[in-house]
Amino acid sequence: MKRVALIDLGSNSVRFVISEITDSGSYRLVYQQKESIRLSEGMWTHQMLTKPAMERAIKTLKALSHMAKAMGVTEIQGIATAAVRLATNGNSFIRRVYAETGIPLRAISGEEEAYLGFLGVVNTIGLDDFIVFDLGGASIEISLIENRQLKKSVSLPMGALVMTGQFKSGHEFTSAEYEAMVRYIQEVLHRESWLKHAKLPLIGIGGTARNIAKMDQREKNYPIPKLHNYKVKKAAMEALFHRVKETPWEERKKISGLSAERADIIVAGMAIIIELMEHTRASSMIVSGCGLREGLFFQYYGANYSAEKYGLPCLQKNGVVDDIVTHSTLNVLRSFTPHDVDHSLYIAKLAKQIYKQWKELMPEGERLKLILKVASLLHDLGKQINYYSHARHSAYMIINSNLYGLSHREQLLSAFIASYSHGANSKFIKQSPYLSVLKEGDREMIQKLSFPLALAEAFEESHERTIRSFQTYITDKQIDMHVEVKELSHISMMEMAIEKLKKQCKKEFKRELVIHWKVR
Numbered sequence: 001m002k003r004v005a006l007i008d009l010g011s012n013s014v015r016f017v018i019s020e021i022t023d024s025g026s027y028r029l030v031y032q033q034k035e036s037i038r039l040s041e042g043m044w045t046h047q048m049l050t051k052p053a054m055e056r057a058i059k060t061l062k063a064l065s066h067m068a069k070a071m072g073v074t075e076i077q078g079i080a081t082a083a084v085r086l087a088t089n090g091n092s093f094i095r096r097v098y099a100e101t102g103i104p105l106r107a108i109s110g111e112e113e114a115y116l117g118f119l120g121v122v123n124t125i126g127l128d129d130f131i132v133f134d135l136g137g138a139s140i141e142i143s144l145i146e147n148r149q150l151k152k153s154v155s156l157p158m159g160a161l162v163m164t165g166q167f168k169s170g171h172e173f174t175s176a177e178y179e180a181m182v183r184y185i186q187e188v189l190h191r192e193s194w195l196k197h198a199k200l201p202l203i204g205i206g207g208t209a210r211n212i213a214k215m216d217q218r219e220k221n222y223p224i225p226k227l228h229n230y231k232v233k234k235a236a237m238e239a240l241f242h243r244v245k246e247t248p249w250e251e252r253k254k255i256s257g258l259s260a261e262r263a264d265i266i267v268a269g270m271a272i273i274i275e276l277m278e279h280t281r282a283s284s285m286i287v288s289g290c291g292l293r294e295g296l297f298f299q300y301y302g303a304n305y306s307a308e309k310y311g312l313p314c315l316q317k318n319g320v321v322d323d324i325v326t327h328s329t330l331n332v333l334r335s336f337t338p339h340d341v342d343h344s345l346y347i348a349k350l351a352k353q354i355y356k357q358w359k360e361l362m363p364e365g366e367r368l369k370l371i372l373k374v375a376s377l378l379h380d381l382g383k384q385i386n387y388y389s390h391a392r393h394s395a396y397m398i399i400n401s402n403l404y405g406l407s408h409r410e411q412l413l414s415a416f417i418a419s420y421s422h423g424a425n426s427k428f429i430k431q432s433p434y435l436s437v438l439k440e441g442d443r444e445m446i447q448k449l450s451f452p453l454a455l456a457e458a459f460e461e462s463h464e465r466t467i468r469s470f471q472t473y474i475t476d477k478q479i480d481m482h483v484e485v486k487e488l489s490h491i492s493m494m495e496m497a498i499e500k501l502k503k504q505c506k507k508e509f510k511r512e513l514v515i516h517w518k519v520r
Helices: 051-070 082-086 090-101 110-122 160-167 175-190 207-220 234-246 266-280 292-304 324-336 338-357 366-377 387-400 408-421 426-430 442-459 488-509
Strands: 002-009 013-021 027-036 075-080 105-107 130-135 140-146 149-156 202-205 230-233 284-287 467-474 478-485 512-519
Touching: 002 051, 002 292, 013 051, 013 292, 027 051, 027 324, 051 075, 051 090, 075 082, 075 090, 075 292, 082 090, 082 105, 082 110, 090 105, 110 130, 110 140, 110 149, 110 202, 110 292, 130 207, 130 266, 140 266, 160 175, 160 266, 175 266, 202 207, 202 266, 207 230, 207 234, 207 266, 207 284, 230 234, 234 266, 234 284, 324 338, 324 366, 338 366, 338 442, 338 467, 366 408, 366 442, 387 408, 387 426, 408 426, 408 442, 426 442, 442 488, 478 488, 488 512
Parallel strands: 002 075, 075 105, 130 202, 202 284, 478 512
Antiparallel strands: 002 013, 013 027, 130 140, 140 149, 230 284, 467 478
């Protein structure tokens, strides 16, 4: 096992994460910290990092270096973005950081910054074609993604902190100052003709994007606190912006979901995003909680942990994951239940076969197959908390795990399917705080999709992988399954488990379930 620390020194804040990688190759985040240091504050007059800003950064980095040692970090990587990259004294600052903290910091180019942001998004949000922006304090990186490949990127020298410093003289923007800032933003964006009217999904990285999502969630009483893959519609964005812009600075700090330390720069940040939405004709913004740091991790992991050796499939050496749902699901499975991986893979295989043979009775769709696969692989997670109530614990863990490539609703569906297969009843869903995220008909769909998983678990009751094959024949009154097993002694355990499911089968599918056993 090893622990790797990654540091992202931005123009406004520094972010620090520690990831633990096991000997089997599974990984998880074990620590994260964010501190606002305003590194680029006051640097633009002479294009130099100021002494107070550097002192704030050094003090914070010393603390983070100590934390890395205390938590047993074996490797540490640090990158610095626009402020250090553009400062004339950036290189001397980097040397000072290493001398005083031991952190090997390097300033990355705008192109590398955009690529790392691309890696963080493409590996965690299930879209093939989109525009992604990473809005920081001093710059914004914008990239065009086609067929999950980075086609074009640009780093523009306008960030929330820079725009505020350049155009706002007092606590609030005057009308003239705000209009001058917007004209400048529009002029800069107008030069990027490849972005104009792209009409692609717009994905946002950075503190401003996350704060917008938090404010929107609080306003709507959204029950899931997760920001990653949360969508904010343009109309909601504009309404939020009007509220933020018209609220005095001191009062603005009290807006639910808005970080108090960002209250003075949020107007500029939101103005940039709204103008970008207008320029690209995007109808909404999808927020990514994963960005540069996650991209840096995927780059490191892809280069050092081969899929062939460590068994987490779909990850290329360049850090791009081909199948992000399967990769992230198997990573969660191996992180929590490393000794049950083979059992869970076998259950998922059986459930998939049952779903296929029962196709005429099942809700259809490629996404539903994927949702069932996730539920099947992670159905036993809750046993890590408490065996006797593991149905509800499995649901909780699936909802709150880092599963990528699924919408919030799809992750909920996987969680409820897993819990239903273990005997959770409709009351469990009705009492769930997440009920408002589900659509009409989802509860009925959950009940039906849980049955292939429940039956697969019954077939594997003894954990001996005894099923050779089965074939299903469906009539108006009956479901006949001809099942071949390896040994006669295995049948009794399976029969007891299946007997408990026959009543549910009759209720859900209006048919009797009849099993015909054959030993071969």
